[in-house]
Amino acid sequence: QVQLVQSGAEVRKPGASVIVSCKASGYTFSDYYLHWVRQAPGQGLEWMGWINPHSTETHLAQRFQGRVTMTWGTSITTAYMHLSDLRSDDTAMYYCARGEGAEYFHHWGQGALVTVSS
Amino acid sequence: DVQMTQSPSTLSASVGDRVTITCRASQSIGTSLAWYQQKPGKGPKLLIYKASSLESGVPSRFSGSASGTEFSLTISSLQPDDFATYYCQQYFSYSLTFGQGTRLGIK
Numbered sequence: 001q002v003q004l005v006q007s008g009a010e011v012r013k014p015g016a017s018v019i020v021s022c023k024a025s026g027y028t029f030s031d032y033y034l035h036w037v038r039q040a041p042g043q044g045l046e047w048m049g050w051i052n053p054h055s056t057e058t059h060l061a062q063r064f065q066g067r068v069t070m071t072w073g074t075s076i077t078t079a080y081m082h083l084s085d086l087r088s089d090d091t092a093m094y095y096c097a098r099g100e101g102a103e104y105f106h107h108w109g110q111g112a113l114v115t116v117s118s
Numbered sequence: 119d120v121q122m123t124q125s126p127s128t129l130s131a132s133v134g135d136r137v138t139i140t141c142r143a144s145q146s147i148g149t150s151l152a153w154y155q156q157k158p159g160k161g162p163k164l165l166i167y168k169a170s171s172l173e174s175g176v177p178s179r180f181s182g183s184a185s186g187t188e189f190s191l192t193i194s195s196l197q198p199d200d201f202a203t204y205y206c207q208q209y210f211s212y213s214l215t216f217g218q219g220t221r222l223g224i225k
Contacts, residue, residue, distance in 0.1 A: 035214075044205065044216060044217070044219045045154075045205055045219070047213070047215065047216065059213075061213050062119075095162075102209070102214075103152075104152035104207060104209055105152075105154075105164060106164055108161035109161065110161065
């Protein structure tokens, strides 16, 4: 069955960067877009962007352009989301999700909590 | 970006009630809308896509509809497992956006 397994919780200081990974299994990774969505504590869902593992194309929400990089590993079954210049309001649960193209999400990872605190 | 305005933000209801949650788009998005359910400490679960298509395995008491830029998620007879937060999400625009969520609690 489809599984998306994310890396563990991270704590960073303001100004630092973090990488969250998402290992996919149970399907052909290159056939589906991989999206990243975050959720601040007690808040709603915020879409960050997607990567197309087949073409290497990425598309980011405007507010994350310049601070977020989405890539995939050489094994082509693990995706990475790199967020730089962290601020306290980046504290959130970060989810990867398998997209039905660039549209909606059938499957989600378990989430990775990133805490930014001095 | 397409803005999604969801209402109400909170809703209290009883088991067996029929409830409707509404999402309004800031522009025409056709039927490019999905609904998700999220429970505390869990990731979201897809319920509805293409405004009214039921995801496989989702109970038939959930339904979606569309009228212009207004979309609705209806639960025909609330069950104890349905108390959760619900989100709409548009995918008409290249940049995806969610509604702010509706927390459905027990009356």
